[in-house]
Amino acid sequence: MPPHLGDSHRRFLQSMMSNSVMDEQQARALYQHCCDIHKAQCVPDKLDDFIETxxxxxxxxxxxxxxxxxxDNGQQYYALVNMAETDVTRMSSDYADNELELFRKTMDLIVSSENGKVSSTDVLNVADTLTIKKLKKSxxxxxLNRLVQDKWLNEKRGEFSLSIKCIIEMEPYIRRMYEDQLKMCHICHNVAFQCQICxxxxxxxxxxxxxxxxYFKGRVEPRCPACDEFWPYEIPGISFYISIYKST
Amino acid sequence: TSQVQRGLDKFTGSQMDQKAAEVIQYILVKDQKKIPVRRADLVKHVLKDYRYIYPEIMKRVLQTFDQVFGLKLVEIDTKNHLYILINKLEPQEGAAGPPNPKMGLLFVILSLIFMKRGAVKESECFQCLLYICGERHEQFGDVKKLVTDEFVRQRYLECVRIPHTEPVEFEFHWGQRAELEVSKAKILDFMGELHNQDPQTWSQQYKEAHAPPPAAPSTSQPNHSQR
Amino acid sequence: GKEKASQLCAEGSSFDPSAFAEHLLSFMGLNRLEDAQNGQQNGGEGYLPDDAWDRVARRAECCFKTAPTFHYMLGSFHAEPPPPKQRTE
Ligand SMILES: [Zn+2]
Ligand SMILES: [Zn+2]
Structure with missing residues (x-):
């Protein structure tokens, strides 16, 4: 039988509900915080066991x-997700049906794109093709603003990509729905949207x-891990990701 | 009754657990907008064939909310059978998500009502809000609609007709949700901070804020017409 | 004398909504200067910073025993397969 939950677990869960997504550092700090408040034992490297409980x-x-x-930054993130698709879960009312249709069509565009991004112009064009109820441009x-604010999409210089929270929750759906269009990462074997292609x-x-x-960190000449051909792209340095990470 | 017995015989323990999980999902969905859950809707949309063993299912639901989420499902209206979720854990600073400006507005209104000993005329309330934030607001949209529609539906506020007024006038009271969720003592502390004044100097409010809480939410229905 | 004091105490100090509004605006960081550049103009004279209501909300948090809400995307709509992609080969 799995161990019982204490108030530290409940507080952690509640915080995951209100914060929707957090990076590893934040999750660790939260774990510590929840244990401190409720005088529970906190084992720093046992965060994942705590979450498993x-x-x-x-x-x-x-x-x-x-x-x-x-x-975007290679960091690990945690999110509380729903896994059920039932009549009850479809009563969720954060977005209207046509708004959800716009989101789905945005996802279609992102998944089928080369670089995992779609321009706002392209999204606004599909807003014209909604079957349920058309949306005016404004x-x-x-x-789209709300989807970014609610952390389902990322927006950068007029281009949208799927947020980490969206990827974490929607991955099983994406694997099922876009089976033949999916790109899989050769290194981590997860679905890839923004990637380099041999x-x-x-x-x-x-x-x-x-x-x-x-993968290429510290290698003199980057070669494809599968075919050994020269890897012709700019290799983003780890420091590049750290700088992005700090600026967000 | 025999119907209950038949219901209990008909379903296995794990079927009842599954139904309880669906009820929890339903309540969480309704709580996204802080609209109270109506028992009739719950029965119609989720419980269906399990309606005869409603208490048995709800026992499991309450237990899960308590043990897993640290939340409590409370009946706030025993006539219409409305339920809301409230938190069992003490609020902590900084642990919540991004701030919700609407909660700020609500907090101001509840403070005003509480300091005015439980009732504020609608006109006076909006005059005050108009002064603070203007009529249309970037974050709130139509302030009047937010207050009289959303906050009232969520049961944070009650909009009550003042008897014998011509033209008709209304006043705001604390709704049942506010009574359960919001700490009067902490509001009074905030008032003290704002006015740079000892909270105890508002002796009536202080007495009310520090009175022992009622054992259970009141079961009597207020006897006045509502909007 | 003692009787009068306790009577005063029972009545307590009065509450003035307009003083409350003024104190609140200060708490929200109201800029009372006429030529303030940023923020929203309030009903009175001055400009509120953009995070004015966030400040109040943050202060309010510890007064509310509100249940956190759970928001999700998966399962909120019917899963329909996307239109088949035209293959350009
Ligand atoms: Zn990878
Ligand atoms: Zn290759």
Whole structure:
């Protein structure tokens, strides 16, 4: 039988509900904080066990605290996700049906794109093709703003990509729905949206940008891990990711 | 009754657990917008065939909210059977997510009502809000609508008609959700901070804020017409 | 004398909504200067910083025993397969 939860677990779970997504450092600090408040034992490297205990109790509700790597900075993030798709979960009312349709179409564009991004112009164009109820341009812009604010999409210089929270929660869905369009990272074997693709026509493997940085770090001449051809892209340095990380 | 017995015989323990989990999902969905859950809706949309063993299912639901989430499901209206979720854990600074400006506005209104001994005329409330934030607001949109519609539906506020007024006038009271969720003592502390004044100098409010809480939410229905 | 003091105490100090509003605006960081550049103009005279209501909300947090809410995307809509992608080969 799984161990019982204490108030430290409950507080951690509640914080995951209100914060929707947090990086590893924040999760560790939260773990410490929750244990301190409720005078529970905190073992610094046992965060994942602590979370596993909570997950065992969340499982009947098809909820889970899950981990994933951000394609932007290579950091691990934690998010509380829903795993059920039922009549009850479809009553969720954060977005109207046509707003959800816009989100789905944005996802279609992102998944089928080369670089895991879509321009706001392209998204606003599909807002015209919604079947449920069309959105005016200004309305569609507002929906996109909300999706960014609620951390389902990232926006950078007029381009949208899937947020880490979205990837963590939606990965099983994306694997199921976009089976034939998916790119998988050769290094970490997870779904890849923003990645580099091997130039060699017979190979064409994909590697996440942060995985590229990690894999080629310290190598004199970068070569494809699958076909050994020269890897012709700029290798983002680890320091590059650290600087992004600090600026966000 | 025999219906209950038949219900209990019909479903296995794990079926009942599964139904309880669905009820929890439903309540969490309704709570996204802080709208109270109506028992009739719960029965219609989720419980269905399990309606005859409602107490048995709800026992499991309450237990899970308590043991897993640290939350408490409370019936705030025993006539219409409305339920809300409240937190069992003491609020902590900084642990919550991004600040919600609407909660700030609500806090101001609740403070005003509490300091005015439980009731503030609608006109006076909006005059005060108008002075503080203007009529239309970037973050709140239509302030009046937010207050009279959203906060009232969430049961943070109650909008009550003042008897024998012509034209008709309304006043705001604390709603049942506010009574359960919001600490009057802490509001009074904030008032003391703002006015640079000892909270005890508002002796009536102080007495009310530090009175022992009622054992259970009141079961009687206020006897006045509501909007 | 003693009787009068206790009577005063029972009545307590009065509460003035307009003083409350002024104190609150100061708490929210109201800039009372006419030529303030940033922020929203309030009903009175002055400009509130953009995070004015966040300040109040943060202060309010410890007074509310509000349950946190759970928001998700998966499961909030019917899963329909995307249109087949035209292959350009
Ligand atoms: Zn990878
Ligand atoms: Zn290759």
């Amino acid at each position: 909570i997950n065992s109790k969340l499982q009947p509700m098809f909820m889970q605290i899950r981990k994933g790597m951000s394609e 309305e569609a812009e507002q929906v 130039d060699s026509p017979t190979c064409g493997i994909k590697i996440h940008n942060p995985c590229v940085a990690r």
